[in-house]
Amino acid sequence: MGAQWKARHKEIAANAKGRIFGKLSKEIMVAARSGADPDMNPRLRLVVEQAKKASMPRETLERAIKKGAGLLDGGANLERLIYEGFAPHKVPVIVECLTDNINRTYPNIRVLFRKGQLGASGSVSWDFDHVGMIEATPNSKDADAELAAIEAGAQDFELGDEGALFITDSTDLDAVCRALPAQGYTVQSAKLGYRPKNTVTLSDTEREEVEAFLEAIDADDDVQNVYVGLAG
Secondary structure, three states: OHHHHHHHHHHHHHHHHHHHHHHHHHHHHHHHHHOOOOOOOHHHHHHHHHHHHOOOOHHHHHHHHHHHOOOOOOOOOOEEEEEEEEEHHHEEEEEEEEEOOHHHHHHHHHHHOOOOEEEOOOOOHHHEEEEEEEEEEEOOOOOOHHHHHHHHOOOEEEEOOOOEEEEEOOOOHHHHHHHHHHHOEEEEEEEEEEEEOOOEOOOHHHHHHHHHHHHHHHOOOOEEEEEEOEOO
C-alpha cells in the first residue's frame, strides 16, 4: 500500500511540475513577442527568472523564447482570454487563459463552470483591481515587509507563511521587483493579476466545495491563472 501511494505521489508531483512548466512556457512565448533579449524586455526578464527558480530545463526555456520571438518555424500564436463568473456560493472568479484554439477553450470553460455560473465580460471584474503581484521571501528574520513595501514603491503587502505578497501599480511591477532585493527580499515570482476588492467568507464545507471547483478549472491546459474573491 505504501509503495503504491509513493508511486502515485511521484506521479502527481511530476504532473504538477509539467503543468507549471507549460504555463511558464506560454508566458515566456507571449513576453518574447516584444523581443528575445531579457535585458531589453522587462516582462520577459521577470518570467525567465521565475522559470529558472522553478528549475525549468534550459533547452525548454530557450525554445520558448525563440518560438515566441518568431525565431523558429511554427511560432507561437497564443491569445489571452479572460472569463468571469461565480464559483459555488456566489464566490466571484476571474479565469485567465492562454490558448491557440479559442474554439476548444470556451466550451471547456463553459463545462467547468457548470457547478457555478459563467458570466459576461465585466460581470465580476468591477470588484477586482488589476495590479502587479510580487511574491518574495525575506533574506533574514529582521526583514520588515512594511518598510520594504514603502521603500520599494509598492502600494500594499500581505504577509504569508513563507514571505510576503507585494502589491504594485500595474506600471510599477518591474521597478518594485528591482528595488526589493535592496530591502532584504528575494523575488520568487512577479506578474500582473487581479486582486479582489471584497471577499466572501464561507463555512469549511462550503469552502471545500469552492476549492474543488477551482482546482478543476486550474487543471485545464488552457488556464493560466485563477483569481477568486474568497476570504482566508
